[in-house]
Amino acid sequence: MPDYQPPLDDLKFVLNDVLAVGHLTEFSGFENVDEDLVSSTIDLFGDFAAKEIAPWNAEGDRVGATLGPDGVVCAPGFVDAYRGYVDGGWPSLTCRTEDGGDGMPGFLYTIIEEVLAGANFSFAMAPLTSPGAYEVISRRASDELKARYLPKIVTGEWMTAMSLTEPHCGTALGLLRTRAELNADGSFRITGTKMFNSWGDHDLTENIVHLVLARLPNAPEGIRGISLFLVPKYLVGPDGELGERNGFSVSSLEKKLGVHASPTCVTNFDGATGYLVGAPNRGMANMFIIMNHMRLATGACAVGVSDAAYRNALNYTRERLAGRSVTGPKHPELPADPIIVHPDVRRMLMTMRALVEGGRAFCFWVSLNLDLAAVHPDPLEEEAHEALVSLLTPVVKAFLSDKASECTDIALQCFGGHGFIQDNGAEQYLRDVRMLRLGEGTSGIQAMDFIGRKVVGDDAQTLSRYFDSIRQTLDLLDGTGLPGITDELRQALDSVVRLTQEELPRWKRDPEGMAAVSLDYLHMVGYLSLGFMWAKMAGTADKGLQGAPADPTFLQNKLRTARFYCSYLLPEIETLAIRIRAGGSAVMAIPEHEF
Amino acid sequence: MPDYQPPLDDLKFVLNDVLAVGHLTEFSGFENVDEDLVSSTIDLFGDFAAKEIAPWNAEGDRVGATLGPDGVVCAPGFVDAYRGYVDGGWPSLTCRTEDGGDGMPGFLYTIIEEVLAGANFSFAMAPLTSPGAYEVISRRASDELKARYLPKIVTGEWMTAMSLTEPHCGTALGLLRTRAELNADGSFRITGTKMFNSWGDHDLTENIVHLVLARLPNAPEGIRGISLFLVPKYLVGPDGELGERNGFSVSSLEKKLGVHASPTCVTNFDGATGYLVGAPNRGMANMFIIMNHMRLATGACAVGVSDAAYRNALNYTRERLAGRSVTGPKHPELPADPIIVHPDVRRMLMTMRALVEGGRAFCFWVSLNLDLAAVHPDPLEEEAHEALVSLLTPVVKAFLSDKASECTDIALQCFGGHGFIQDNGAEQYLRDVRMLRLGEGTSGIQAMDFIGRKVVGDDAQTLSRYFDSIRQTLDLLDGTGLPGITDELRQALDSVVRLTQEELPRWKRDPEGMAAVSLDYLHMVGYLSLGFMWAKMAGTADKGLQGAPADPTFLQNKLRTARFYCSYLLPEIETLAIRIRAGGSAVMAIPEHEF
DSSP: OOOOOOOHHHHHIIIIIISOGGGGGGSTTOTTOOHHHHHHHHHHHHHHIIIIIGGGHHHHHHHOOEEETTEEEOOTTHHHHHHHHHHTTGGGTTSOGGGTSOOOOHHHHHHHHHHHHHHOHHHHHGGGGHHHHHHHHHHHSOHHHHHHHHHHHHHTSSEEEEEOOBTTBSSOGGGOOOEEEEOTTSOEEEEEEEEEEETSSOSSSSOEEEEEEEBOTTOOSGGGGOEEEEEESEEEOTTSOEEEEOSEEEEEEOOBSSOTTSOEEEEEEEEEEEEEESSTTOHHHHHHHHHHHHHHHHHHHHHHHHHHHHHHHHHHHHHOBOSOOTTSOSOTTSSSOBGGGSHHHHHHHHHHHHHHHHHHHHHHHHHHHHHHHHHOSSHHHHHHHHHHHHHHHHHHHHHHHHHHHHHHHHHHHHTGGGGGBGGGSHHHHHHHHGGGGTTTSOHHHHHHIIIIIIIGGGTTHHHHHHHHHHHHHHHHHHHHOOTTTHHHHHHHHHHHHHHHHHHHHHHHHOHHHHHHTHHHHHHHHHHHHHHHHHHHHHHHHHHHHHSOOSOHHHHHHHHHHHHHIIIIITTHHHHHHHHHHHOSTTTTOSOGGGO | OOOOOOOHHHHHIIIIIISOGGGGGGSTTOTTOOHHHHHHHHHHHHHHIIIIIGGGHHHHHHHOOEEETTEEEOOTTHHHHHHHHHHTTGGGTTSOGGGTSOOOOHHHHHHHHHHHHHHOHHHHHGGGGHHHHHHHHHHHSOHHHHHHHHHHHHHTSEEEEEEOOBTTBSSOGGGOOOEEEEOTTSOEEEEEEEEEEETSSOSSSSEEEEEEEEBOTTOOSGGGGOEEEEEESEEEOTTSOEEEEOSEEEEEEOOBSSOTTSOEEEEEEEEEEEEEESSTTOHHHHHHHHHHHHHHHHHHHHHHHHHHHHHHHHHHHHHOBOSOOTTSOSOTTSSSOBGGGSHHHHHHHHHHHHHHHHHHHHHHHHHHHHHHHHHOSSHHHHHHHHHHHHHHHHHHHHHHHHHHHHHHHHHHHHTGGGGGBGGGSHHHHHHHHGGGGTTTSOHHHHHHIIIIIIIGGGTTHHHHHHHHHHHHHHHHHHHHOOTTTHHHHHHHHHHHHHHHHHHHHHHHHOHHHHHHTHHHHHHHHHHHHHHHHHHHHHHHHHHHHHSOOSOHHHHHHHHHHHHHIIIIITTHHHHHHHHHHHOSTTTTOSOGGGO
16 A cells, blocks of 8 residues: 655745745745745644555545444544644644634645645545635624634634535536525525535534525526525534534435545535525625635645655556666666666656646645735735636646546556556545546636636736746746756747637637637646746756755756656647647537437 | 447448458458348347346446355356357357357457447456467367367357466566476476466356466576466366366455456466466467457457447436537527537547547457458468558557547546546446556557567568558548548658658667657557548548438548547647657656666
C-alpha cells in the first residue's frame, strides 16, 4: 500500500520562492504571514496528514461509508482522524478573527486541501464545503443565524454539506423541485429529495449544517426562482445547544467508482426546518460563493491525488526489476535493472512530474490572487485580481482535474500488470480522482463557462490582460536566458493570442461552433498556463543556482522538468489549435436523430 | 444497466463492403466464405451474445469469481453461458477441419472476440487463449499429445490457459524460476509459482489445459532456457478419459480494478505432470504463437468494450434532459433538451464513434491479412502479408487498447455525475478495459517491439511498403474526390513518412532516444492507420451513395465521421511529431538517482 509523502519541499519552493508569498506581510491583516509561518504550516500539516489521515485511505476504500439505522457510519479511523483535524485547529485557519478564526490568507487552506487529498481523498472531501459555507453564512445569513451556527462551523465541531442536485437535474438546477414553505416563526418547511449529497450524513460531528437549494411558493421558474436555506441535522437553541432531530433522512448511499469512504447520500427532506440565507430567489448567486471555492479546491485536490499517485509509482519503478537499460546494464549487481532506467518509464515519470508541479504552482498562484483581491487596498487592483480568478477558476477546475485523470492513469501504467491489483494502491487513485471531473460542474460545463461567459462575454479583455502578464514574465526572463523554455513559451503564447483574436469574432457569431471547441480551448489555455508557471519556476531556479543553494539538484530538476514540459507537453497546443480552427462543423455533422 | 446492442450493421459494412472478404472464396479452403456466411455469422453470434452472455456482465462484476475449497467458482450465469457457447459450436469455428474444426478463416473468430468483449469482457477473456493454444498444440505437440488433448480443445469442452508470469517477473520472463524435471516416462515434473494466470482455474469445463513456461535442468540462463509444457488440470488417459487431479492448486485470486468475473489466479505447481510442447528451450518462440494471437485479440476486445461503452453513453445522452441547445430549444415540448443537443456532448460522441469504427476496420483488416498469409498460394504474397501483420500487431494491441481507455473514459463523462455511479454501467467499462493496456505486454513493451524490432530492426522496409499501400489507396480515391478526407490523410502520410526517414538514422545511433519516443511513434502510426481505414470506409460509402443504397444515412454518417476523424483526431500527429523530433534528451534529463 502507498506510503504518503507530503510534497513539503515543493510546496515551500512554490510558495516562498516562486510566488514569494512573504510579500503579503505588506498588507494589513497579513502582517504575520511570513516564510516561516508558511513553512511551519506545511511541515506541521504534512506531518499530521501523513501520520493521522493517510493510514486510513486504503481501508476506507475497502470498507467504505455505510448506512446504519442511525444514519451514515464512517469508514474505520475517520472519526479519530477528524477529531485530530479539529484539535489541530485547522478548520479555523482562514476564518476571520472576528468570527473566531485565525484570519490567515486562503492559500494556506489550499495547502490543507492539496495535502489532505493526497493523503486520503475521501477524507479530504468531508471539509471541502466548509470554507465556502463559512463564507456564505458569514456574508449572507442573519446575525441570529450566524450567532447560532458560525462558531462551531469555524472550529470544525460541526460540518457543513451542500444539497443541490435532484434525481432529474444536476447541471440544470433551474428544474429543481424541492420546495420551501414559510412557517409562522419565520423559518421554512423544506420538502424534497436531493442526491449526490457528498458527506450529507456521517458520524464525524454531532451536528451537520446543510445548505439546501429550494423553491419558495410562487417563485419564478428556472434558476431565478431558487433560494438558499440553512437546514441543520439537529435544531439548535438560542444558546447554541442541540435540540431535536430535524425532519430529514438519508434513504441510500450511492455505490460508486471511487471515494468509497466519502458517503454520497440520497437525502429526503420531509418538512425539515430551514432558514433562508441571503435574499429570496438569490440562491444560485449565493450557492456560487460555495461553488467557486469548491472549483478552486478541485484543482488543489487534483494536484494532491496526482502527486500521491506519482510518488507511489516512482517508488515502484525504483524497486521493480525488469530488463536492462538499452545502453547497457545500469545495475550489473542485480539480476535486472530497476524499470526506472527504461526511457518509456522515464517519459511517464516526467509527464506526471511536469503536470503535478506545474499544476501545483498554478493552483497556488490563482489562490494567492484571490487573497490579493481580498486585501489589496487599491480597488482597481482588487478588481483586477478578482477578474483574473474568475477567468481562471474553470481552467483550474477542468484542466487540472482532466490532467489528474491522466496522471493517475500513467501512474497505474508504471506498475504494469501489478497496477491492476488493488494492493498497490495505484488503481484507487485512478478511481477516486475521476470524481473531480464530474462534481461541481463537469469539465464540459467549465469549458462553456470559460469560453462563453469568461472569454467571449468579456470580449477577451481579462484574458488579454492575463496574456500580457505572461508576456511580461517572459520579458523579464529573457534577460537571464532560459534555453528550451522562454522561446518555446513565447511561441506558444503568440499562437494562442493569434488564435484567440482570429476566432473570437466567429465565436460571437456561431455559439454552436464555439461550444464545440470549448473544451479544447480551455485545455489550450491550461497548457499555456502551466507553461507560464514553468517559466516562473525555471526563472526562480535559475536565479537560485547562481547563489549557493542548499539543494542544487532540486533547482536543476526544476529547470530540467521545465524544459521537458516545453518540449513535450506544451506542443499539445498545436493539435488543439488545428481542431479549434477547424471549428465545430465536423462535430455537429451527424444530426441528432441520425446518430 | 447497459443493454448490449451488437454492432451488426457496422460489422457487415466493414467485412462485406469495405474489406470485401467475399474475395476469400477465390482461395482453396475458403470457397464457402461468402457474404451470406459472414452476415449470418454476425447475426447469429450477435444475437447469442446479446441474449445469453451480456445479461451476466453487471452481476459478474458485483459478485466476481470466487475461490472455494474445490477451486474457482465462476460468477452467476457463466457456466450456462459457456455451455451455450460450446453448444453453438463457436469454439471450433476456425480450427482446421482435420482437427475436427470448421476450417473457417480467422477473421470470423475476430467477430466473436469483439462481440463477446462488448457483451461481457470478463467472459470474453475465458476463451481468449484458445485459438493460440490450439495453434501451438496443433503445430508443435507430439501426435500422442494432440490425440489426447486437441479434440476437446477444438470443441471447447476443455478450456486452455496460459502460465507465464511469476511474482518477480512479468515482462522479464528470462528471470523465471519454475522448473521442469524429467520423469521416467518422458513426462516432466513442473514446480513453481505463477501469477496473473487469467482463468487459471474455473468450473466452466471439466478439464483445463495449461500451457506453462518452465526451465529444464541445466537450461541456458535467460529467455533462451525456457521451454513450454502442457499441464492438464486432470491427467488424461490414452483414450481421452479423465484421470486423477494433477499436482497444482490455486492459492489466491487477485483483487482487481476490473474484470472481476475473470479469475486471476496465483497458481502453485507442485511437481505437476507436464508434457513438453515443441523443442526444449524454444518455449518463448512457441509461447509467442499464443501471444501474437492474444495481442491481435486485444485490439478486437478493445473495440468491443469501447463500442458497448459508446452505445450505452449514446442512449443516455438521448434520454437525459438538461439545458437548452445554444441555438434555441430543440425539443420545446420537453422541460429541457436531451443533452445530445450540446456540442460538447456531440464532440464526445463523435470522438468515440470515430475511434470505435476506425479501430474495428483496422482490427479486421489486419486479421484478414493474417488469413491471406495463411491461404495465399504465392509465397511472396504470403510473406508480405505475414510481415505486415507482424509489423502492425503491436500497433493493434497498444494503440487500440490505449484508445479504448480514452473511449470508455469519454463514455463515462457523457453521464456527468451519474457516470460515477455503478448502476449506469459506464464505470465498469472503464475499469474492465484498463486491463488491455497491461496484459500480454504493456503499451510501452509494444512500442519497443514496434520501433525497435519491427521498424528499426527491419530498416523500415515493411513499414515503407505499408505506407505505399496507404498512398495507393489514396491515389485510387483521388479520382472520386473525398473533400476533407483524402487531402488531410495524404498530408498526414507525408508528415509521417518524412519524420520516419529523418529519424531512422538517429534511432539507429541512439537507442535511448528511440525508446523515449517509442510510444509516441506507435501512436502516430496508429492515428495514421485509422485514417487509412477511414479513407477506405469513406471511399466505400461514397461509392455506395452513388447507387441506390438501402440505408443512405448509414453511408452518409460514414463520410461525416471520416471528416470528423480527419479534422479532429488525425491532427494528433502534429503534436506527436514535435515530441518525436525533440528526441529523448528532455525525457532522460533527470538522472535515475536524482529523481
